[in-house]
Amino acid sequence: MASVYCALIHHPVVNREGEEVTTSVTNLDVHDIARSARTYGLRGYFVVSPIDAQHPVVQKIIDHWTSGAGTSRFPERGEAIALVRLCHSLDDAIAEIEATEGKTPRLVVTSARVGPGRSSYAQEAERLRAESRPTLLLFGTGHGLSERVLQRADVFLEPIVGPTDFNHLSVRAAAAITLDRLLAPKSAANNPV
Amino acid sequence: MASVYCALIHHPVVNREGEEVTTSVTNLDVHDIARSARTYGLRGYFVVSPIDAQHPVVQKIIDHWTSGAGTSRFPERGEAIALVRLCHSLDDAIAEIEATEGKTPRLVVTSARVGPGRSSYAQEAERLRAESRPTLLLFGTGHGLSERVLQRADVFLEPIVGPTDFNHLSVRAAAAITLDRLLAPKSAANNPV
Numbered sequence: 112m113a114s115v116y117c118a119l120i121h122h123p124v125v126n127r128e129g130e131e132v133t134t135s136v137t138n139l140d141v142h143d144i145a146r147s148a149r150t151y152g153l154r155g156y157f158v159v160s161p162i163d164a165q166h167p168v169v170q171k172i173i174d175h176w177t178s179g180a181g182t183s184r185f186p187e188r189g190e191a192i193a194l195v196r197l198c199h200s201l202d203d204a205i206a207e208i209e210a211t212e213g214k215t216p217r218l219v220v221t222s223a224r225v226g227p228g229r230s231s232y233a234q235e236a237e238r239l240r241a242e243s244r245p246t247l248l249l250f251g252t253g254h255g256l257s258e259r260v261l262q263r264a265d266v267f268l269e270p271i272v273g274p275t276d277f278n279h280l281s282v283r284a285a286a287a288i289t290l291d292r293l294l295a296p297k298s299a300a301n302n303p304v
Numbered sequence: 305m306a307s308v309y310c311a312l313i314h315h316p317v318v319n320r321e322g323e324e325v326t327t328s329v330t331n332l333d334v335h336d337i338a339r340s341a342r343t344y345g346l347r348g349y350f351v352v353s354p355i356d357a358q359h360p361v362v363q364k365i366i367d368h369w370t371s372g373a374g375t376s377r378f379p380e381r382g383e384a385i386a387l388v389r390l391c392h393s394l395d396d397a398i399a400e401i402e403a404t405e406g407k408t409p410r411l412v413v414t415s416a417r418v419g420p421g422r423s424s425y426a427q428e429a430e431r432l433r434a435e436s437r438p439t440l441l442l443f444g445t446g447h448g449l450s451e452r453v454l455q456r457a458d459v460f461l462e463p464i465v466g467p468t469d470f471n472h473l474s475v476r477a478a479a480a481i482t483l484d485r486l487l488a489p490k491s492a493a494n495n496p497v
């Protein structure tokens with residue numbers, strides 16, 4: 112089984128018009144995705160933002176729950192938040208995984224857009240079980256990952272679709288569903304064999 | 305296929321000590337779960353709070369996105385938020401479904417706690433496909449639904465578990481995963497037949 116990491120990218124992502132932008136880190140993205148990452152056994156959750164001014168704010172959230180006042184009242188929050196690694200760029204996240212694991216991670220991207228060469232969740236779940244290299248799942252804020260991030264991907268997952276044509280899940284919901292589809296014990300799937 | 309609704313219960317729920325409490329409605333719970341509900345084809349999303357003072361605040365959020373300034377900039381937000389029904393109690397939500405559907409809904413509850421008589425997601429997904437009665441999925445805020453809500457359930461779903469023993473998903477993540485497990489097109493599951 113591969114070591115799995117995820118990263119929430121705040122730059123480079125695109126806005127509604129497809130322009131490259133930088134989004135702000137939000138408290139709830141840090142918490143919700145950390146809790147999902149902890150539930151599904153991830154080794155780390157990178158919060159990627161190039162904005163220096165946001166790093167002390169996020170660090171303060173991390174410290175509050177891992178060594179500050181939050182530890183006694185909600186210890187399980189600290190257990191999840193302890194997975195958070197704050198960094199400036201995707202390359203920093205990759206370098207940190209290389210330093211820890213001694214191997215370059217496979218990059219797996221997610222996008223609400225359809226296109227050629229997409230991998231199904233079943234295929235990727237199977238690969239994760241067989242893989243020895245670490246894997247880094249990338250989630251985009253705003254209107255999704257920039258083309259120059261998507262082009263670096265080793266695997267491009269198909270969009271998450273329900274029984275409707277509405278594909279505007281929150282990144283918190285999309286991350287939770289992605290981790291569940293890829294990493295839940297097989298008996299949990301809705302597809303009895 | 306059953307008409308499926310969900311409700312986010314702010315009372316009666318329990319706190320960390322198991323005492324019955326009322327939680328506050330949060331903006332992001334309204335948005336995230338509405339977007340997930342819209343993605344998975346739900347007919348309505350009940351935000352259930354007995355606190356009168358919170359109703360105008362939530363109504364303002366609904367109005368902003370469905371008829372106010374938010375409609376032009378983010379029309380898809382309005383499409384999701386249009387599913388939101390604000391009500392004071394679970395019984396009000398049930399009555400509204402009865403008035404719309406002409407049938408009493410089955411109540412399906414979720415809980416992070418294990419126990420006897422739990423239904424698997426695969427079983428419930430199968431039931432939903434065969435069922436003609438409407439179904440109301442209940443999600444609890446705080447530390448989960450109160451015992452007196454759980455006792456009314458027709459179906460008690462097993463907890464969502466990953467490959468770890470950590471079971472502290474956010475309600476936004478748990479709702480997204482529940483809808484995906486129950487309502488995603490079958491080919492999306494991670495369990496190839």
